[in-house]
Amino acid sequence: MTEDEVRAWYDIPEHAEYMCGLLARAHPGWHVRRLGPDRTFRSVPVWCARHESWRASHQSLIDENAGLLSMAMTMVDERAVGTA
Template identity: 40%
Template sequence: MTPEEVSAYYDDAANARAMCDLLMKAHPDWNVWREDGLWRARYETWPEHQQIRDSNAGMLTFTIRMGGTLS
């Protein structure tokens, strides 16, 4: 799939929700969502304005595994 096809796939709310659920099961202390074409995650104890984000769910997962980098 091209990057555009992947983005279009996850623009479908059901597909995005499935990926978010998968990521939150793999990383239970994180809240994950998709907004404005970006994957976003916040550790449960972080304030609402602190989050990590990336256009690629795999890179977001990598950042979560590394302990998160605030942006």
């Protein structure tokens, strides 16, 4: 699949909801959603994840690729990267 085909697949709300649920189940304590370009400063949709323990002022993890977002969530969970 091309990058555009993958984006189009996740433009279907049910598919985006499934991926959000999959990521949330794989990473307990995280809330995941997909934001369209109308809700970001980017020209493409992005995946957004927040840990439930973070203060409101803490910036969410954001990536265009759900797999890379999952990897970043794992690194935070393993404390391999700082989140201050």
